[in-house]
Amino acid sequence: MRTILLGPQRFMTTAGTALRSLGVDGAVATINAGWEEREDAVEELDTVLGGDTRHLRLYHRMFDVIDKDEHFASAAMTFRDSHDALLSLYRLRLHNALDGVYAVQRRSREAQERGRDDHGAFGALDDAVETVRHVDAWYAAQLKVLYAELDERAPLDDSGVIGWHRGEIAAMLADCAALVMPGGHVGSLLRALRLFAVRVPAQLPVVAWSAGAMALTERVVLFHDHGPEGAREAEVFDRGLGRVEGVVALPHARRRLRLDDRDRCAVLARRFGEQHCVLLDDGTALELAPDGSLPAGARILGLDGAIHELEAAHA
């Protein structure tokens, strides 16, 4: 299994080089549903990838399904409403839980600075982070329930139009020698991947960046420390394809995260402690090892909130 995760491609285009390094012989499939209504504006992408591309057009297919399958469209709308309501509650709980973490962290830091370590001794910070992890887990479990309800209301396998698209997508993928997944709106990308039950064969080489890289992981975490006023805490959004294991992908980390705020970064790293929070900035190119592990040199957020390069033994 060959997988390459890249940094953003807007200012430093490395996708063509990465693709060539895989030595693929044949057409390249692309999934750029994250570009939404700009999905067909692929001239530049075609040039970078060498021209022999097969665009799966999942975003357009998704709207074709909504147009033609009223039953599914109605069920999907209900799902979106429920998901929005769940997200709203999740964010409410998350903000309160994280406020608790930051408060404990501030007090612990102040105690340390005064030469007292009693606050750290109580394990308050770890326990507060555990509360956040619990909220994340609660959200993921509730989302799973919502998906189950959606599947029950409008079984995807029963839809003729979805089945037709799925067949065509699978056939196109089977004819290609590699898959490229660019960035864009990760929510739209994940929805399209789920709707068409896209399975990326293990033997198919994949190059992905930004939202595409996030979609390959097991758990997609949204983040933007400089985002709009009301939405600045990192939040779990959904499951990804799971091809890349043990990784939380953080594209544009330098632009989107306050990396100089060690305390805040430490909370992020601790919160997803069982996975590596991997920084995917401009120029990054990480080819995963055959066993799926990260290569040495991958930049990750450490539990201390600093950026570390992964050493070979830990990769």
Next chain:
Amino acid sequence: MTERRLAVNRLRDRLPVPPASIDRFLARHGSPIIEGERATFVFRGEADEVRVRHRVVGLADPMPMRRLPGTDLWAVTIDLPTGSRVEYQLETRRGEHYETFNDPLNPRLAHSPMGSSSVCAAEGYEVPDWVHHDPEARPGELVEDVLRSKALRREQPVRLYLPARYSPALRYPLLVVHDGTDYLEYAAMKTVLDNLVHRLDVAPVVVAFVPPRDRLKEYPNHAPHARFVARELLPTLAERLSLVDHPEGRCLMGSSFGGVASLSTAVRYPGVFGSLLLQSASLVFTDIGKDHGGGPAFDPVVKFVNRYRAKPSRPVERIFMSCGTYEPLITPNRSMVPVFRAAGMTVKYVEARDGHNWEDWRDRLRDGLSWIFPGPQKFVYE
């Protein structure tokens, strides 16, 4: 470290000077002259008195200018903290004749339903770039509509903003804007919405811009107005458009008396709206006695706010409030923040070194709208 003397004082030191020197001085500096945290207003002309008129709390109004000896140049210098923005006019007295007008040496103007004013912008103040037309921002659509209102017993015009790429396959939050026509006219709100949606700062949102007919009657806690908004406008729009069917997706917004209209409507219909966006809301109250200083127009406001303060309720979950630190309403607004919080609402409160005017409200739109309806930036990783 020696501080450089003010330009007007350097001119004063050179007096007497020929008129041509003053011409050159004005051509070079214009008015007001901003030097660090000082602003010097200047006027040239014959008059018995010249004064700066403004509504900045803490500064004398009117603020007399002094004639530079032997010249027809008048000047006054004030402290002006970084980032400030002040609207003003000049007033001359010639005998018994008074005249008020915009500063002829200052091309910078602000507009409002009351007319225009000159603008004094301190160092550090910049018009936000999202206020200007961005050719890359796909424009939303403004649709004229008229609703027959039983509550108001009239035809009520409404201008609807539909975001670019509006699709009935998606659901949109709804923002109801009091003084809607003025927000469009004087706060560039259509352009602001186009830009903020384009930049992913604000979620694509449907906006109902509602103008009043008799503002002083309809806005301070008026039952027919509240009924129109909650029981007529809302259901009609929900029927016609694809809107989020949850209080969290509904926000009432207004400035000054429009802020009171927003709060009082929410109080009359608790749980219908999820949030309020209040800009310089006229939340005047009294702690004792009845002398609120606002004149008869404020009587129903004070009655409403006093009653609310006596028994605060939680009509919405979240309130965004902004207020200018130079306006008289700063104290009531600051005072209401803890009251709203104690009632259990989440309050985001923002102050700016500005006054009670449309450009202040325009400049705070990104803070407010992105907090109320955050855009999808967090979802987009190009």
